[in-house]
Amino acid sequence: MTAVAVGLPDSAALRAEVTAVLEGFLDGKAGGAAKLRMPAEVIECLRDLAGGGKRLRPLLCVTGWQAAGGSGTPEAVVRVAASLEMFHAFCLIHDDVMDDSGSRRGSPTVHRRLALHHGQGRGTVAAERVGASCAILIGDLALAWSGELLHAAGLTPAQLDAVLPLVDDMRSEVMYGQYLDVTTAGRPTTDVDQALRIARYKTAKYTIERPLHIGAALAGATPAVHEALSAYALPVGEAFQLRDDLLGVFGTPEVTGKPVLDDLREGKHTVLAALALQRADRNQRRDLRALLGSPSLDETEAAHLREVLTATGARSEVENMIHTRRTQALRALDAAPFPPAAIAHLRHLTGSALARTS
Amino acid sequence: MTAVAVGLPDSAALRAEVTAVLEGFLDGKAGGAAKLRMPAEVIECLRDLAGGGKRLRPLLCVTGWQAAGGSGTPEAVVRVAASLEMFHAFCLIHDDVMDDSGSRRGSPTVHRRLALHHGQGRGTVAAERVGASCAILIGDLALAWSGELLHAAGLTPAQLDAVLPLVDDMRSEVMYGQYLDVTTAGRPTTDVDQALRIARYKTAKYTIERPLHIGAALAGATPAVHEALSAYALPVGEAFQLRDDLLGVFGTPEVTGKPVLDDLREGKHTVLAALALQRADRNQRRDLRALLGSPSLDETEAAHLREVLTATGARSEVENMIHTRRTQALRALDAAPFPPAAIAHLRHLTGSALARTS
Numbered sequence: 001m002t003a004v005a006v007g008l009p010d011s012a013a014l015r016a017e018v019t020a021v022l023e024g025f026l027d028g029k030a031g032g033a034a035k036l037r038m039p040a041e042v043i044e045c046l047r048d049l050a051g052g053g054k055r056l057r058p059l060l061c062v063t064g065w066q067a068a069g070g071s072g073t074p075e076a077v078v079r080v081a082a083s084l085e086m087f088h089a090f091c092l093i094h095d096d097v098m099d100d101s102g103s104r105r106g107s108p109t110v111h112r113r114l115a116l117h118h119g120q121g122r123g124t125v126a127a128e129r130v131g132a133s134c135a136i137l138i139g140d141l142a143l144a145w146s147g148e149l150l151h152a153a154g155l156t157p158a159q160l161d162a163v164l165p166l167v168d169d170m171r172s173e174v175m176y177g178q179y180l181d182v183t184t185a186g187r188p189t190t191d192v193d194q195a196l197r198i199a200r201y202k203t204a205k206y207t208i209e210r211p212l213h214i215g216a217a218l219a220g221a222t223p224a225v226h227e228a229l230s231a232y233a234l235p236v237g238e239a240f241q242l243r244d245d246l247l248g249v250f251g252t253p254e255v256t257g258k259p260v261l262d263d264l265r266e267g268k269h270t271v272l273a274a275l276a277l278q279r280a281d282r283n284q285r286r287d288l289r290a291l292l293g294s295p296s297l298d299e300t301e302a303a304h305l306r307e308v309l310t311a312t313g314a315r316s317e318v319e320n321m322i323h324t325r326r327t328q329a330l331r332a333l334d335a336a337p338f339p340p341a342a343i344a345h346l347r348h349l350t351g352s353a354l355a356r357t358s
Numbered sequence: 359m360t361a362v363a364v365g366l367p368d369s370a371a372l373r374a375e376v377t378a379v380l381e382g383f384l385d386g387k388a389g390g391a392a393k394l395r396m397p398a399e400v401i402e403c404l405r406d407l408a409g410g411g412k413r414l415r416p417l418l419c420v421t422g423w424q425a426a427g428g429s430g431t432p433e434a435v436v437r438v439a440a441s442l443e444m445f446h447a448f449c450l451i452h453d454d455v456m457d458d459s460g461s462r463r464g465s466p467t468v469h470r471r472l473a474l475h476h477g478q479g480r481g482t483v484a485a486e487r488v489g490a491s492c493a494i495l496i497g498d499l500a501l502a503w504s505g506e507l508l509h510a511a512g513l514t515p516a517q518l519d520a521v522l523p524l525v526d527d528m529r530s531e532v533m534y535g536q537y538l539d540v541t542t543a544g545r546p547t548t549d550v551d552q553a554l555r556i557a558r559y560k561t562a563k564y565t566i567e568r569p570l571h572i573g574a575a576l577a578g579a580t581p582a583v584h585e586a587l588s589a590y591a592l593p594v595g596e597a598f599q600l601r602d603d604l605l606g607v608f609g610t611p612e613v614t615g616k617p618v619l620d621d622l623r624e625g626k627h628t629v630l631a632a633l634a635l636q637r638a639d640r641n642q643r644r645d646l647r648a649l650l651g652s653p654s655l656d657e658t659e660a661a662h663l664r665e666v667l668t669a670t671g672a673r674s675e676v677e678n679m680i681h682t683r684r685t686q687a688l689r690a691l692d693a694a695p696f697p698p699a700a701i702a703h704l705r706h707l708t709g710s711a712l713a714r715t716s
């Protein structure tokens with residue numbers, strides 16, 4: 001669920017096309033919903049959420065198409081790319097319910113908005129329950145509709161056959177990653193492998209590798225192309241998540257737009273936390289255990305935690321890991337059997353995404 | 359989400375086949391999950407849930423196949439039928455989170471089970487939150503995997519093409535129905551049409567019509583067959599839900615296996631409640647408003663509510679509505695262009711399901 005800065009050369013046009021597909025799809029659903037006397041808020045929430053975002057996954061999907069030799073951006077490829085964005089809306093809505101987040105992309109989250117909307121005549125607890133239930137169902141609809149967008153994309157039987165198993169894998173992978181994330185939160189351990197596994201499933205595969213694979217499969221990619229995409233995507237995706245972990249702790253809230261204490265208060269099982277616990281002396285370990293995941297963490301305690309994360313060497317080790325992965329990804333591109341334009345896109349993405357400050 | 363008694367002639371064999379498909383699928387997932395070091399509980403919860411149930415939707419799917427002239431029960435049809443059962447597991451898991459139900463099919467619900475499983479070292483609130491998050495994610499996986507079972511069922515491109523839009527509609531319909539159900543709960547009104555709409559979407563279409571349509575589409579059904587299936591399915595499905603509403607209020611807990619106060623405490627916007635509110639005098643209306651949806655409702659108050667629901671004539675009017683719909687469904691069968699065996703199956707189902715006591 002990591003947000004990354006993107007700047008592919010022709011990305012503005014593609015973003016506009018993806019937005020047009022999503023709006024057209026939701027307009028159709030709005031018409032159907034009105035006939036069924038369904039509350040308009042269902043569509044409005046999805047329209048607002050799907051209207052935003054950096055469109056990273058759609059951009060990667062089209063880059064995968066081009067990497068496998070596809071030319072231009074045919075309508076069907078754009079529609080598949082848009083289906084990934086609807087799937088992402090599903091992920092965000094359920095994620096926000098699970099974390100009970102208050103805001104997303106500068107607006108109230110879906111469950112908060114609907115708790116307010118349906119709050120009249122209900123007590124606080126009942127309103128929160130209705131808000132969460134509505135958000136679970138709107139997320140379910142977004143998941144179902146991401147399938148519908150894919151099914152109606154106008155693919156050939158061969159394309160559908162190639163893409164469906166990859167979409168199925170992507171769904172399971174991000175859900176597995178989230179499951180590990182949710183069940184380990186609040187009690188980080190020294191297990192760096194487990195933390196990397198979470199990063200791989202919930203970010204590297206979901207955000208980078210599978211969108212590339214899906215686009216490539218539409219162009220009938222060979223196994224060699226799929227492997228070369230993975231060789232690039234997995235290190236770069238892990239590096240994204242590692243950068244995100246650092247920004248969540250050391251970032252400037254004015255730049256990241258994210259309350260800087262949230263990550264520490266949640267006490268997610270990150271590589272940063274695992275390395276710090278490994279390297280801490282007795283006093284440091286005691287402080288990490290007491291403060292990581294403390295819901296009442298204040299600014300002073302957070303400042304102390306940052307000192308410990310730095311003093312143990314965990315922070316600089318994570319920077320090293322990002323550097324290693326960036327080098328690995330760029331080397332994979334050197335050897336990749338993609339057309340030069342696709343390689344240039346991916347190289348550009350790597351640079352802008354890993355050096356980001358938000 | 360209505361449970362109904364079923365007794366199709368050759369149903370035992372089909373139930374066993376569906377169970378075998380689901381077990382085989384989950385065995386495969388368990389192997390994969392172990393390799394990824396995913397907690398075994400994810401698969402175990404689905405195995406336990408998908409192992410139970412009356413298999414109504416799979417039975418109807420195969421009946422739809424036969425109604426449209428399909429013969430026997432080919433492997434691919436059984437696999438599609440099994441995918442409906444995995445989808446149903448998704449519905450039940452999210453439904454139980456939304457209602458915060460404690461038990462399902464005689465066992466703790468998924469979110470309760472996982473709150474306990476992950477509760478060690480966490481406070482009650484944190485454990486409940488983790489349990490709910492895990493259940494949301496396992497429900498998401500069940501939804502994704504229902505798609506995977508369908509995609510890998512071995513259908514021809516023409517079959518896949520015919521079935522995907524129906525599956526997409528089924529998903530949206532039950533989610534819409536649940537959305538109306540959740541947002542109207544606790545404040546029933548006199549709007550009988552709205553209550554019938556909820557029954558139609560969350561039960562009649564989801565439980566009866568779409569499984570029949572999906573099976574029929576696999577056999578290349580004509581529009582006339584689809585229409586004849588709807589003419590049967592919608593009245594019988596509404597009648598199912600109306601019967602369920604009556605059993606939820608007047609049923610014997612020892613027979614229904616359901617705490618008899620739950621429905622009254624939730625104050626769902628049912629046809630029964632809407633009719634009672636329409637027909638109530640001032641005192642009765644006051645009591646209905648005060649007691650329907652009261653979380654602290656006791657046995658004495660429940661007994662009074664039952665008296666009011668009976669005295670207003672709402673109870674007998676719902677019985678009339680069930681009778682009318684049963685007659686309508688049976689007449690639709692008289693005119694239906696199905697093979698005699700399929701008609702006999704559907705006739706048998708109508709009788710046993712609408713006369714049920716649990």
